[in-house]
Structures are given as C-alpha cells and as structure tokens.
Amino acid sequence: MRIRIEGRDLPQSPELRLNNVHVGMQRRSEVVGRVPVTDASAVWELEVTAREVDELLDVGGPWVHGSPGARFLYLSWGAVSDDAFAMFRRAKLLFGDIPGPLLRAAFEDRGVLVGRLGLTDEAGGPLCARVRPPLITWALE
Numbered sequence: 001m002r003i004r005i006e007g008r009d010l011p012q013s014p015e016l017r018l019n020n021v022h023v024g025m026q027r028r029s030e031v032v033g034r035v036p037v038t039d040a041s042a043v044w045e046l047e048v049t050a051r052e053v054d055e056l057l058d059v060g061g062p063w064v065h066g067s068p069g070a071r072f073l074y075l076s077w078g079a080v081s082d083d084a085f086a087m088f089r090r091a092k093l094l095f096g097d098i099p100g101p102l103l104r105a106a107f108e109d110r111g112v113l114v115g116r117l118g119l120t121d122e123a124g125g126p127l128c129a130r131v132r133p134p135l136i137t138w139a140l141e
Helices: 014-018 100-107
Strands: 002-008 021-027 030-036 041-047 049-053 056-060 072-081 084-094 113-118 136-140
Touching (some): 002 072, 021 041, 021 084, 030 041, 030 072, 030 084, 056 100, 100 113, 100 136
Antiparallel strands (some): 049 056, 072 084, 113 136
C-alpha cells in the first residue's frame, strides 16, 4: 500500500530555527526524510504492507508502529547537530482515523493514500500527540 504524507506550515519559531529542528518520518527507531523547519513544506512517501484479518485490514512494516487495532505512523521532531538527531516530540497518525473505504481502496492498489496536515500546533510549536481529523485529511489519488 502506497502512502504519501504532505505537511505544510512548518513552525517558524526563531528558537526552532536556531536549534536546527527537523521533522521526519520514523522507520523503526530511525527518523528518515528529515526536513528542516526552514522549509515551506514536507513530503514523505512510503509503502506499508497490509493483510486481511477477520475481514479487517491490518497494516505493518518498518514504518508502522503500535499493536493490531491501534496501528500508526510517527512524525518525529528533533534537533540536528552534525549527524545526531535528538528527538523531543512526536505526532501520531493513526490508521484507525482513516475512513475505511479509503484504506481499502489503497489496499486494493486503486491509488495512493494521501494524508495532508499542518505541522504547527495552536501555540506555534511543532505539532505533536494524536493528530485527528480535521487536523489531518485523507484522500485517495
């Protein structure tokens, strides 16, 4: 199953810029596709596996975290110094928040599942915790 996450409105705090903060997609324990907050937007493309279990879809693979019935993707925030990434915050994008027909269509390879979200929270900082609709929208393209 192909997934694209499109982030916009990265937080513009001077402190975040000075600390070289980046956001990336977490694959297992590694954060990849890191994008600095100085960028206008961020896009991550990934593939996850999926299988039917008792007529329900269960996703898996190195990008997917959580137990069956509570699977999610992590967007991780951290300060970059040389090659080190010091994570300090994460956002969860839960598969359970994706409308069932869209998830099934992506599973049947009828398009790319696209999640769109702003990456700045109400206080102007990096978006974190569970990100639910309407903060994230899902579509099939």
